[in-house]
Amino acid sequence: MTGTQQQPPSDSTSPSPAETGGGRGGPQNKRIVETIIDPPESESRRRQELSLFHQYITDTGPSISMDPVTAHFWVTTICRLALKSDAALYAIYMVAALHTDKRSNFTDAKALDTCQTYLNMAIREHHKDISEINSDNVEQICLTSSMMRVYGFARLQHRPLEPYTPPVDLLLITGTSTALFRKAWDLIQDNPESVAHKMIESAADLLEDNDSKDITDDLKPLMSREKSHEIEEPWDAETEDAYVRAVSLIGRIRNFMDRENIVKSIGRRTLVFPMMMHKKFVDLVEELRPRALVILAYYFAFVSMLSDFWWIGDSGIREIRAIEKVLPDEWQGWLEWPRSILQNQDVAMKDNV
Numbered sequence: 174m175t176g177t178q179q180q181p182p183s184d185s186t187s188p189s190p191a192e193t194g195g196g197r198g199g200p201q202n203k204r205i206v207e208t209i210i211d212p213p214e215s216e217s218r219r220r221q222e223l224s225l226f227h228q229y230i231t232d233t234g235p236s237i238s239m240d241p242v243t244a245h246f247w248v249t250t251i252c253r254l255a256l257k258s259d260a261a262l263y264a265i266y267m268v269a270a271l272h273t274d275k276r277s278n279f280t281d282a283k284a285l286d287t288c289q290t291y292l293n294m295a296i297r298e299h300h301k302d303i304s305e306i307n308s309d310n311v312e313q314i315c316l317t318s319s320m321m322r323v324y325g326f327a328r329l330q331h332r333p334l335e336p337y338t339p340p341v342d343l344l345l346i347t348g349t350s351t352a353l354f355r356k357a358w359d360l361i362q363d364n365p366e367s368v369a370h371k372m373i374e375s376a377a378d379l380l381e382d383n384d385s386k387d388i389t390d391d392l393k394p395l396m397s398r399e400k401s402h403e404i405e406e407p408w409d410a411e412t413e414d415a416y417v418r419a420v421s422l423i424g425r426i427r428n429f430m431d432r433e434n435i436v437k438s439i440g441r442r443t444l445v446f447p448m449m450m451h452k453k454f455v456d457l458v459e460e461l462r463p464r465a466l467v468i469l470a471y472y473f474a475f476v477s478m479l480s481d482f483w484w485i486g487d488s489g490i491r492e493i494r495a496i497e498k499v500l501p502d503e504w505q506g507w508l509e510w511p512r513s514i515l516q517n518q519d520v521a522m523k524d525n526v
Contacts, residue, residue: 209293221287225269226252233272234265236483237323239440246371251316258313260298264320267291271327275483279331292324311357312367322444329488334495339458339469344447388417389424395468395507396420402503406464415453416464422449423471435478443475463504470496474514490515 212218234248255262270288274281299317302310325343332340365371388396396416398404426446431438457465470493477489493511500508 209297211294212290222266225266225287225291228272229265229269233269236272237268239444239479239482240437243441246316246319250312251320254313254316258298258302258310258317260295260302260317261313261320263291263295263298264317267295268320268323271324272483275327275330275486295320306356306360308360308364311360315357323484326488327484327486329492330486334491335498337495337499339461339466340492341455341459344450344455344458387424388420389428392420392424392427395423395464395471400503402463402501406462411451411453412457415451415457416468419450419454419468422446423468426475436481439475440479443472443479446472446475461499463501464507466496466500467504467507470508470511474511477514 230248230252234252235244237247238244251261251265255265267288270284270291274284274288277284279285295317299314299321302314302317306314322343329340329343396413398406398408423446426439426442429438429442454465454468458469473489473492473496475489476485477487477493479485480487480489493508493515497505497508497512
């Protein structure tokens, strides 16, 4: 990525749930977060925080990384930035506690409480940084935002799925990250040594030609409008553009997919995918539009291939199964590829038992 031509696109500047205190009532939740009371200063708090920091450096941080290219972001870089950023520091504590909670199969009440406490503190400090984004704090802003995405994925693993509501919160967390990275690029595009610059560069192959509307032949049926139920679907230019962009991105990720090295070939690209979508697509998902749910199932098929990462786990599998249950009968045939991926995942998981 060179010059000013490569910058993450963003048509979504909505505040994310994790960055407004959870849920979608932005301003109200933001006020709640800003009035959060920190744990009192004490020896026990200092020891707990030291323990969380040690756990993050030695265990949690390395476990987040998907490949050697980005490994340093999650350990040495964020720990260095945490020395001058409360938001990054609290995010480290939050993710370390989340890791402990995950290891208990989300039954460790103390770890969950610790995670929520530092999540709220991280959000509060993150808000302060965002309100004054500049070349001095842009790096910790980008990394803290990325830590929020880890939290968003991890919480998918045990969220209630009946009645099914799409994980719009996760999509909004990611969408907000896109807006932040766009602002960050304006600040660091001439500084190739910047952490933020390197983070954006690491996803350059998906960011380039981000407005491409090329759809591979095998995915063109996802845009079909021939049968009665397809024609009856509400449709306009904005809707079509949102679908075309999402399907095009799905195709590009599939083109990169190497079954011998799934993580290296699609790991980062899968995480970047929601950052590339139009805000309109998120709206269509939230409205439970069948076509949008099918495309979402394709996305979670990629996610299911990354189940070995603790913060992703079985979230992809769970979401596809839930979509299957609510998708109208006439659209069920569109799930053939996600179902085939799940069959492979079921075999792989049984082999690992």
